[in-house]
Amino acid sequence: MVYIKKDTKIIVQGITGHQASFHSNEMVKFGAKVVGGVSPGKAGTNVNGIPVFDNVEETLHLEPEATMISVPAPYVKDAFYEALDHGIKIIYVLTEHVPVHDSMEMINDAKLKNAIVIGPNGPGITVIHEKTKIGIMPNHIFNRGNVAVISRSGTLTYEIVKSITEAGLGESTVIGLGGDAIVGLSYVEVLSELKKERQTKAVVMVGEIGGTAEEEAAEYIKAEFNKPVVAYIAGRSAPPGKRMGHAGAIITRGKGTAESKIKALNAAGVEVADYPQDIPELLKKKLKK
């Protein structure tokens, strides 16, 4: 089990919003136990049958263990602390453009309270063999299998997952860390979970320019990871100092280049694909060994 399992009870904060109302329903269709939603002033209504409450406190009788936060960026911090202060231990933030100081504070605080933060600004987590997900990944791209995917982006991840599925392989867990400069989980933290998880036989790392998370993952893989890893790194063509869509995808002061990441991963024995669509072949080669 990586972070969530089939009976994990989930609430959705901001459930009446455009994105959250659609995706909470998709989560239910995938098999997730979405027990309630929060939207101030909308208590007593429902979204596709999911009961809506005014605040997190009113959902506590449903014993929520995880939450998806989909509220506008200025309100994320408040929603986050509402969840954390009511004892919710898995907090996924979908919202993009959360101020980085808010993220820093939330994530450091969550650590003290043993809560897991996924995101902000990522597609969430899908655990295929547990038939559950929190987030916005499209349901139809998955096929149950033994490849875990860890990524910093959304669409590119779906593209790669679909290519894995179409190649006759399948996925165990797919997790989006988030495209911001500061996110809750690192590759290293997720890899250390996947290390002890039986379902996963191989890992795909989808990285991109900015920061040093991929380099740190390479160190960890070299030192103690026991399963084959293949990777793709986006942003070889990115000029320094320009944000390439994601707040975190920026080369600053010579740090965070694709070259540096590819070099570190290669040194750890990780093959890095030139094109995203090369991933399934690399995986097949590794899984055969």
Add this chain to the structure above:
Amino acid sequence: MNLYEFQGKELFKKYGIPVPDGYVVSKPEEIRNDIFPAALKAQVLVGGRGKAGGIKFANNSEEAMNLAKDLFSQTIKGSRVKYILVERKINIDRELYVSITIDRSRKRPLVMASTEGGVEIESVDESKIIMKHIDPVHGYSPYISKIVNKKMNLKDNLAKQFSDLLSKMYRLFEEYDAELVEINPLVITKEGNLIAADAKVIVDSDSLFRHPDIPVNLDDLTELERIAKESDYSFVELDGDIGVIANGAGLTMATLDSLLLHGLKPRNFLDLGGTDNVDIVKNAFPLVLRANPKVIFVNIFGGVTKCDTVANGIVLAKKEFNVSIPIVVRLSGVHEEEGRQILKDNGIEAFSNMPDGVKKVSEIYKSMIGR
């Protein structure tokens, strides 16, 4: 968002961080008779200004006006000079370095300090840089300055000044959602005072909603990037020939990279994001067309963004904006077959996978430039 030095120094003053006497001008005639000898500092958002000739010294207003005329007519590393900061010259004894930034991997603020100030910190040997993290939950605590002071060998009055400075820098960093507050050089004057000779402040663009006093500054964007920003497209201008429209930051980057691996240079990065709106797709075209690419490559993986919506947007754009350059489209994911059919019916080639699309772009481009 990068602030100009004079904006950074305004914030410094607000927090009681000492800066030289000075004022900012936007034309030479605004130069006053006081504060001489003075430094004239071109306000640009790029580093390495001094070496590029962006700092001059004047002994009187006549000299200053002539130098200012000169600076205003120049570009410093490609940036036009819109403002000059006129500052009283300070008597430098030593130059230090201090900054607070965000350490992405430790997820917390990081203080960096060095006795080797006045040069780019990247060129300073790491053994000479003091680093100390700050816990963002409870913030700055005086012990941090004590440690840094000891390592920098600052004593007595200087140590006291430095502790005071660092605590104020942290307050600014925190209250203004800064990604960087940097003073380089932090000058020790011959009189024994610490003074911030330069100021580099980067404010998190995502926090501007709570900082109405900070004017939005788009001066480090190109003209096209400014237009894109106004219409809410995530867009970066590059210098190649292939216009790119894709969805998702990661996939858009991967698209540019794939083109580059085929020897094709992209003209831009444009991420449509998650949208199912025909107009957003359609209106991306005039933006890319303004950059005069030779070919446009549209690369979509459909999810929330449905392929038939994208196809309709492309068809509309082609008609409405009389697009005469070739468009190559790759559509995969939700409603891909419908999408490709719509394009085919309108005489636009569409592929289902990315390598085929990139290959087609390559063929077209190479035949255009006769290779």
